[in-house]
Each structure stands twice: as C-alpha cells, then as structure tokens.
Amino acid sequence: xxxxxxxxxxxxxxxxxxTTRILVIDDDACVSSAIxxxxxxxxxxxxxxxxxxxxxxxxxxxxxxxxxxDLFMPGxxxxxxxxxxxxxxxxxxxxMSGFRLRNSLDPDQDFLGMAMLRGATITLRKPFSPPQLVAxxxxxxxxxxxTGDSE
Amino acid sequence: MTQKADRTKHPxxxxxxxxxxxxxxxxxxxxxxxxxxxxxxxxxxxxxxQLNGPLTALRLYMGEIRQHSGRLGTTETDDSxxxxxxxxxxxxxxxxxxxxxxxxxxxxxxxxxxxxxLGRDVINWWTRSSGTEGGGNANGPGVxxxxxxxxxxxxxxxxxxxxxxxxxxxxSNKQGALRMQIGPRTFESHRARVMQKFRARxxxxxxxxxxxxxxxxx
Numbered sequence: 001x002x003x004x005x006x007x008x009x010x011x012x013x014x015x016x017x018x019t020t021r022i023l024v025i026d027d028d029a030c031v032s033s034a035i036x037x038x039x040x041x042x043x044x045x046x047x048x049x050x051x052x053x054x055x056x057x058x059x060x061x062x063x064x065x066x067x068x069x070d071l072f073m074p075g076x077x078x079x080x081x082x083x084x085x086x087x088x089x090x091x092x093x094x095x096m097s098g099f100r101l102r103n104s105l106d107p108d109q110d111f112l113g114m115a116m117l118r119g120a121t122i123t124l125r126k127p128f129s130p131p132q133l134v135a136x137x138x139x140x141x142x143x144x145x146x147t148g149d150s151e
Numbered sequence: 152m153t154q155k156a157d158r159t160k161h162p163x164x165x166x167x168x169x170x171x172x173x174x175x176x177x178x179x180x181x182x183x184x185x186x187x188x189x190x191x192x193x194x195x196x197x198x199x200x201q202l203n204g205p206l207t208a209l210r211l212y213m214g215e216i217r218q219h220s221g222r223l224g225t226t227e228t229d230d231s232x233x234x235x236x237x238x239x240x241x242x243x244x245x246x247x248x249x250x251x252x253x254x255x256x257x258x259x260x261x262x263x264x265x266x267x268x269l270g271r272d273v274i275n276w277w278t279r280s281s282g283t284e285g286g287g288n289a290n291g292p293g294v295x296x297x298x299x300x301x302x303x304x305x306x307x308x309x310x311x312x313x314x315x316x317x318x319x320x321x322x323s324n325k326q327g328a329l330r331m332q333i334g335p336r337t338f339e340s341h342r343a344r345v346m347q348k349f350r351a352r353x354x355x356x357x358x359x360x361x362x363x364x365x366x367x368x369x
Binding site for chain 1: 196199200202203204205206207208209210211212214215218231232234235238242245
C-alpha cells in the first residue's frame with residue numbers, strides 16, 4: 001500500500017520498499033503509456049488520465065506521490081488543473097508542455113513559468129528523455145520533502 | 152469597446168485596426184505583414200502540438216532501448232524491453248503518418264515555380280525564427296531569402312526581369328514595349344507571366360515584388 005494521503009507522503013523518505021505512484025494527466029494517451037512503460041521498469045506505478053476532471057477524480061479516490069500535468073488539454077486546461085490540485089493538496093506537481101510560446105516582448109513569461117506561478121513544483125519540457133523524467137520525479141519528491149523550496 | 156483598446160496593445164493586432172493617424176495601412180517595405188507572422192505561428196503551433204506527444208513517447212522508448220541495447224537479441228532480453236521496442240515502432244509509424252497528413256493538408260500555391268519559392272520562404276522563416284542555432288547557413292549557400300530581390304529575379308527569364316524593371320519604374324505597357332523595342336502584346340504576355348508566377352494581382356503588387364516584398368496574400 002502506498003501512502004494514501006498526499007499530505008502524509010510529504011514527510012516520508014522514499015525507500016525501495018514503497019512504490020512511487022504517479023498520476024499522469026495528459027490528453028495524449030501515448031505520452032502516459034510511455035511514462036507508464038518507462039516507470040514500470042523502475043518499480044513505479046503510473047496511472048493515466050486523459051482529461052483534467054478524470055485526473056482530479058482519480059486523485060481524490062487514490063493516493064499519489066506525484067502528479068504530472070500536461071498544460072494543453074481539451075476541457076479544463078493544465079493551468080487550472082494545477083490550481084485546483086494545489087488548492088487542496090501539497091502533492092508535488094510536474095507541469096509538462098512542449099510549448100513555451102514566449103512573447104518576444106516579455107521573454108521571461110511562458111506557459112511553463114505560468115504553471116510554476118500556479119503552484120507546480122517543477123516543469124518538464126516535452127519531449128523529455130527517460131533520465132530527465134526520472135530526475136524530474138526524484139527532484140519533485142525531494143523538493144516536496146524540503147518544505148516546497150524552489151530554486 | 153474596451154476590447155478594441157486592449158487588442159491594439161498587442162503588436163500583432165496593429166494591422167487592420169486604426170489606432171491613430173501614424174498607423175500606416177501598408178507595412179513598411181521590407182517588414183513582413185503581421186498576417187505573415189501570425190500564420191506561421193499558428194501552423195507551427197499546431198504542428199508542435201501534434202508532434203509533441205508521439206515524440207515524447209518515442210524519446211522515452213528510444214532512451215530506454217539505447218540504455219539496454221546490449222541485452223537486445225540475447226537470452227537476457229526481458230518482456231518489458233521487447234514491449235518498449237514494439238511501442239517505439241508503433242510511435243515511429245504514428246509520427247510518419249502525422250507528418251504525411253500535415254504535408255497533405257498544406258495548401259499549395261497555384262503555380263509550381265511559386266511553390267518552390269514559397270517553400271523556401273517557409274524554411275527561411277523557420278531558420279530565422281529559430282535564432283542563431285543552425286540558422287543562416289542551414290539552407291546552404293545557394294538558397295537565397297525569398298523576400299530578397301535576387302531570389303525573385305532568379306525565377307524570372309531575362310526578358311521577364313526587364314519587363315518587371317520597367318513596370319517598377321512606372322512604365323505603361325506601351326512605354327515599356329517601346330523601351331524594349333518589342334510589341335505591346337509581347338510586353339503584356341511577359342508581364343502576365345510574371346504576375347502569374349508570383350500571383351500578383353495588379354501593377355502595385357509587381358512594384359512591391361520588384362522591391363523585394365511579397366505580392367499577394369490570398
């Protein structure tokens with residue numbers, strides 16, 4: 001049994017015994033399938049959700065150590081999803097997107113930056129490699145343990 | 152309407168909405184039309200969005216395969232790695248199908264000569280906007296910027312170039328024909344050919360073309 005309450009999982013040091021559970025909210029099923037296949041080989045369980053509402057529902061009904069959220073989805077977008085999850089939980093959130101869509105007039109502002117403002121723990125730009133994925137999950141768990149310090 | 156005031160703040164909306172007397176209807180020569188910036192942005196965004204999913208999946212699969220490539224084909228091969236190889240193959244097929252669909256969706260210009268030029272323009276736009284990395288010489292030395300007069304002239308025959316030059320100097324068909332010592336009908340046919348090549352609608356388009364700007368935006 002993994003940690004049932006995301007608040008409880010904050011203080012738990014990850015050991016080889018506990019399976020890290022990852023909720024992947026992405027409308028592109030091939031992304032969550034790939035994350036699931038890669039993480040399964042590392043004894044982590046990734047649960048896919050194709051829409052924000054379905055993802056939030058799954059988040060409520062089951063315990064997760066990390067939530068990965070894609071920013072551009074039909075229906076509720078990733079930014080609002082992050083806001084909603086953050087309003088009720090301190091679970092580490094990884095915002096992922098292939099878009100930066102920087103405005104040349106305001107290059108510091110992009111969608112991944114906005115995700116951080118909404119409460120994402122870290123961001124991951126698509127397409128990412130397995131080491132980047134694993135590092136992002138590790139880092140987000142580590143950051144969540146150290147009382148949400150951002151770099 | 153406050154919406155109008157807000158929209159005009161954004162530079163890409165400046166064309167088409169008259170803000171003040173200073174705002175010219177025509178953009179300056181050498182500056183691309185806002186529509187020409189927006190359209191590639193939209194097309195590019197759509198393509199990025201389409202390809203990001205399968206490419207993310209592919210990168211994950213291929214990274215994993217590479218890391219454990221030593222075990223492939225040996226008795227050590229585990230089922231989950233085999234499955235990842237199979238998934239990677241499926242994603243590759245999916246990316247190829249997507250690229251084919253995207254390529255088929257793009258509307259071609261009416262004329263084949265223009266098609267090559269427009270294609271180059273798109274590639275040049277991309278290398279320009281992708282910044283310093285690989286930009287500039289990525290197309291090789293022979294490929295000129297489509298907006299530059301050299302590349303437009305490269306598509307024209309010497310006669311057509313001459314006709315374009317006379318038109319850009321303000322000559323009528325008759326005057327141009329006289330200067331070139333050819334019949335007005337011949338001058339007109341050269342002119343028609345140039346207009347057809349670049350989808351120019353009128354003499355003003357041709358003049359812009361001669362000065363290195365694109366003529367028609369459909």
